Amino acid sequence: MKRLLPLLLLSLAVAMLAALLTGSSDLSLRAALVALVRGPWRTGVETGIVWQVRAPRVVVVALVGAALSASGAAFQALFRNPMADPSLLGIASGGSFAAVFVLFHLPWAPVWVLPVATFLGCFAVALLLVALSRAGGRPNMTATLLTGVILGSLFTSCTSLALLLSDEYQLRQLVFWLSGGAEARSWTHVALAAPPIAVGIAVLLSVSRWLDALSLGDDHAQAVGVPLDRARNVVLVGTALAVGGAVGVCGPVGFVGLVVPHLCRPFAGSSSRVLIPVSAIAGAALLLLADLLSRAFLPAGIQLGVLTSLLGVPFFLHLLVRERRAQG
């Protein structure tokens, strides 16, 4: 951890810097750097581009990457399931549906309603998932995954229904939002997303000892003194806060929570105390990288969520095969 942390922070800083210095406007690297160094309080086009257009986007992407990765690591411990990921298990779909509901029915609502709604949507699905996957016996990996996927598709269908019922202008807006992206994010978005994400990650980190015990099974966790129901609820609240914050500002960005903790585990181990912060930092850096890639190589308008899914699906299949092989 002590050796890993500076390296991780350095790569996050490099990723942030790279994202700040590149973009669609033809601002030279030098001019961008000058504007960056001079700070946000200057006037001028360069300052505006770097500090009002790029910087909030960079912060939003980093926050979302951190939130999704940290909650993925926590979910994998809670469900003792290497495939558990809040997006894959329908949690993010619940948040998206709540967001679409708000955008569709309450367009007049103040901005803070959106993150609150996405949190509630995520939390509701998380509770449903736990209740359903435990109904009728011990939850196992397959049952949990199936339940989550089913819940996810239920809420995706609800979202599609909302899309079908919307007029053309709303439709464009919703589809854009639903494909998961960080275009045109402002400091307002940062202000909306940062508090729930920070609190969510802090909550998950604070119960990392419980998560470690839970990763060995309910019996062992209870035997060493983990209050099972309380622990589960705290993890669900923390996850819903982090994922809800991310979904509220960026739409559903899939597979980050699955991929990042897996990449980190070989270096950081499985102990949540280390894995959650490492995943959060690495996730922020990696999502920034993905955002850079999508802007550099994909046609304009292709959203971040599309890219993470394109990369994430083969990764998921690889994990699935590996797990099956490990189980013999």
Place this chain on the structure above:
Amino acid sequence: MRIEWKDLTVSVKGREILSRVSGSLEGGRLEAVIGPNGAGKSTLLKVLAGHAPKANGTVFLDGREIRGWEAPERACRLAYLPQFRPVSAALSVWDLVSMGRLSHLGLWRPPGPQDRLAVEQAMDRLGIGHLAGRDASTLSGGELQRAFLARCLAQGSPVLLLDEPLTGLDIGHQLSLLAILEGLAREGRSVLWSVHDLRLAAEHSGEAWLLDQGKLTARGPTAQVLVSPEARTAFGVAIERSPSGDWRFSKATPTSA
């Protein structure tokens, strides 16, 4: 510390897995739970550990109903080794054993010298000190078993409920574990363990509880329980002890009784 249970009954789908089992265990005792497969040994230990919310009957730990204890308070008094010992996560052995200190530390307090000492002593006692830095998912079955036992010891609880602690250990480690259990009882702790190897039970456990189809059919000094007609019925095996002290087990011919 005393643990006492009364009229424990557990039913699953209309079938009684445990029916009206009562008893108690005092400090300083090492007692074995024996019985054929499916007799209810694991269920009994699970209920005594407070892990079966749907059990009927009462369990009193240190004078208070088991479900009345907060989870960490209970864990400080009672260490339970479940039978199923999975390792999906790549935790280090040190982290695994350190989990025994969770109930003492709570969520945030960093481990102090006495916590580290408890973990080190537990690992040394079970002979896994050299494995501290190893990834637990790379251990052999027997090493993992000892790591989980070390977790129980590190917990420092006066009552220990161990579900088949000998499974997966070679004979050498079985004997050293039994010596550890006897040592724990001498220190004044209460140890209840379930076991399939009746020979080892006879040689190392003063007293035994015999479960048969969920009922407690015999209890007393292990040697007496083993030669009782109840044991013969339970196992379907004739158990004899030769004058030289050797145990003989032979498939019993069905009796009309």
